[in-house]
Amino acid sequence: MSFDIALWLVQDGVTNGAIYALLALAMLLVFAVTRVIFVPQGEFISYAALSLALLQAGRLPGVVYVLVGGGLVAAALDIALALREKAPARLPRIVALYVLVPCVMAALAWWAAPRSVGLPLQVLIVLGLVVPLGPILYRVAYQPLASASVLVLFIISMAAHYALTGLGLVFFGGEGLRSEAFSDARFKLAVLDITAQSLWVVGASFVLMFALRLFFEKTFYGKALRATAVNRIGARLVGIPAELSGSLSFLLAAFIGAVSGILISPITTIYYDTGFLIGLKGFVGAIVGGMGSYPLAVAGSIGIGLLEAFSSFWASAFKETIVFTIIIPVLLWRSLRSRHIEDEEE
Amino acid sequence: MKHRLFTALALAGSMAAGSAYAEITIGVSLGSTGPGASLGIHYKNAYQLMPKTLGGEPVKYIIIDDASDPTNAAKNARKLVSEDKVDALMGSNGVPSAIQMAQVAAEAKTPMMVLTPAILSPAVAHWSFIVPQTTELMMGAIAEQMKAKGIKTVGYIGFSDTWGDLVLKATEFHAQAAGYKVVTNERYARADTSVTGQVLKIIAANPDAVIVGGSGTGGALPHVALVEKGYKKPIYHNHGTVNAEFIKVGGKAVEGAVAVTGPLIVPEELAANFPTKAMSLDFTRRYEASFGAGSRNGFAGYAYDGYLLLNAAVPEALKKAKPGTPEFREALRGALENVKNLVGTHGVYNMSAANHNGLDERARVPVQVQNGTWKLMK
Structure with missing residues (x-):
């Protein structure tokens, strides 16, 4: 292998690794706060990427139906709870959050679809369509069983994953889509021919990571999430509602997923079920990083990206095998080194 | 009210009577969800364009989804032959799924229309007919x-x-x-x-x-x-x-x-004397009328050619036995082997005991992307 090829592969690996790193962060965040292994993370990628491609093609993305329908279910659950607890004062807020927001976003998408409104607005609309799905998913699927064991929560995740993939097939169809590149520019750097899109991916990922760090260190809600991650009961005792932190972490996870989807949709063809595999690699990255430390998860994910790039050069038929097999030695090593912690401390 | 009830009863009665006639049952398993869905959906669409009769007899297609999973395809095939007693199987859109189904078809001695270019062992191939080009x-x-x-x-x-x-x-x-x-x-x-x-x-x-x-x-x-x-x-x-x-x-x-x-992607550009021109053009037009302009694809044509082959073989088989019996299935297999010069959407089929595919060079055309569409290469 020549030096140029190695450089190319590094560039490719870092671009993909940056996406995996974002997803690994979202996985870690959700796991630390809610103990949910967030399998449906990948669906947000597919939903966002396909919605963007459809908007660019002048069609209304089917995700609006998922959004409005899911919002109605979430609202119905919350309204029933409010009425049972005789707290009608909560009703306006519930309706505003779960009915009004989705309907407004759907209307906006419906308005924007036939017009070419430009990329920035299209990206904002896609975020507005996909991000609210996070809290809605939490409300409908997870909140009723939020205190269940990790295993039960994991099974809910699998169910949510299958349900969302199925809805994706219904609303997006089986064929893949690819959106237009943010810019066609290319930069020459020694032997490398770097596309602006890959710079976008890496740049946006690192900006987002930095923003997340600021959010957790400086803001009130960020600190509340960190407190919940450190000690769930303690956080509840000092008055941080479990529903709020759950909902907030899902909102962030959905946001990260949607951003990843928007970033990669011009690089590759996205299918309704592509997101799962990308999310899974983010999960592998998080595991390589020990499923506890954010910087290690980022390093682990970049490592996965590089491993993938090099194995696709040397042994492309075994690429996935190599990437997923890496979990076994990592887990072995970690379980030998760290003492076993009971996850059911409550 | 009374009148409507009477109509409903009459309708139910006629339907019950209808099922007493020789209805042919075809069992289909397709991966219309899962990783193969992008192809499976096209196959499934084709069944909406098929007539309600097969070789002149009323026909019932039982279409089940196998989620592009070979294990499910085998399970579906087993259910179709044992519970629904189908006269023939059709499927599936993944090669591994189709191979699993063909295995079941051979065990149950039921003819099968394989809708992917699968390669089968001789024992299994006896009961299977490969519709697509190799x-x-x-x-x-x-x-x-x-x-x-x-x-x-x-x-x-x-x-x-x-x-x-x-x-x-x-x-x-x-x-x-x-x-x-x-x-x-x-x-x-x-x-x-x-x-x-x-x-x-x-x-x-x-x-x-x-x-x-x-x-x-x-x-x-x-x-x-x-x-x-x-x-x-x-x-x-x-x-x-x-x-x-x-x-x-x-x-x-x-x-x-x-x-x-296959010729059905570019039927408009085929020479007037191309053997499948009329059939390919008709199918592509009907498909696009139902599923939108530009929706043409080869996969729907495989399902439709499977129907055409069965349609040609059923009258022969009916001379020997009644649908729903093992004798009919055996007769249908034999009749399929004797289909000659059948014009399908993809090509001209000439089956024989040794060749269960029967397509030749007339079933392929070279195409090229020109100005954003597939064009026939001259």
Whole structure:
């Protein structure tokens, strides 16, 4: 292998690794706060990427139906709870959050679809369509069983994953889509021919990571999430509602997923079920990083990206095998080194 | 009110009477969800265009989804033969799924229309009829194209699944006769976000041409990556790739891509004396009328040709036995073997005991992406 090829592969690996790193962060965040292994993370990628491609093609993305329908279910659950607890004062807020927001976003998408409104607005609309799905998913699927064991929560995740993939097939169809590149520019750097899109991916990922760090260190809600991650009961005792932190972490996870989807949709063809595999690699990255430390998860994910790039050069038929097999030695090593912690401390 | 009740009763009565007649039951398993859904949906659509009769008798198609999973396909096939006592099986859109179904069909002594170019063991093949062109037949057209251009070395990149294996095997099958050598065997998955590694390896080997063994939009990823990395020589595709979505996804990068396909993709451009012109044109028009302009594809045609073959064989079988009996299934198998000169949407079928596919060179046409659409190569 020549030096140029190695450089190319590094560039490719870092671009993909940056996406995996974002997803690994979202996985870690959700796991630390809610103990949910967030399998449906990948669906947000597919939903966002396909919605963007459809908007660019002048069609209304089917995700609006998922959004409005899911919002109605979430609202119905919350309204029933409010009425049972005789707290009608909560009703306006519930309706505003779960009915009004989705309907407004759907209307906006419906308005924007036939017009070419430009990329920035299209990206904002896609975020507005996909991000609210996070809290809605939490409300409908997870909140009723939020205190269940990790295993039960994991099974809910699998169910949510299958349900969302199925809805994706219904609303997006089986064929893949690819959106237009943010810019066609290319930069020459020694032997490398770097596309602006890959710079976008890496740049946006690192900006987002930095923003997340600021959010957790400086803001009130960020600190509340960190407190919940450190000690769930303690956080509840000092008055941080479990529903709020759950909902907030899902909102962030959905946001990260949607951003990843928007970033990669011009690089590759996205299918309704592509997101799962990308999310899974983010999960592998998080595991390589020990499923506890954010910087290690980022390093682990970049490592996965590089491993993938090099194995696709040397042994492309075994690429996935190599990437997923890496979990076994990592887990072995970690379980030998760290003492076993009971996850059911409550 | 009373009148309406009477009508309903009469209707129910006539339906009950109808089922007492010889109704033919066809069991179909398709992967209309799961990884193969993009193809499975087209196959499933074709059943909406089929008439309500088969060989003049009323027919019932039982279509079940196998989620593109071979184990499910086998389960579906078992359920269809044991519970529904189907007279014939049809399916599925993945090669591994179809092989599993054919196995069950052979055990249950039920004729089966295999809707993918699967390769079956002789014992299983006795009961199965392969509707699509073999990959060898199709890639033969690509080999001819390459021979005409004097291509000596070929880089291969295909799916890391059975389809990737089949296209590679067919490419190597013609290598000696057409005078080329396959120099790389790279693999990728439909859901991959990047094929940079594989493409770099091909460019390093610098072959005279590249053959892509993908299907549908999945074929676009390596093509676009090759063009982006500055590969300027011809890139060839197989018949699984030919649809409008491929061009939509590939954009300008796939302009000039050459592929082989069944005649029903370009029926308007076929010569007036092309044997399948009328049939291909009629099917493509009806399909696009129902499922939108530009929705034409080869996959729906396979399901429809499966129907046409059964339609031709059923009258013969009915002379010997009644539907729903083992004798009818045996007679249907025999009649299918004797179908001669049947014009389908993909080609002309001439079945025999030794050849359960029966297609020839008339079932393939070379096509090229020109100005954003697939055009027949003259």
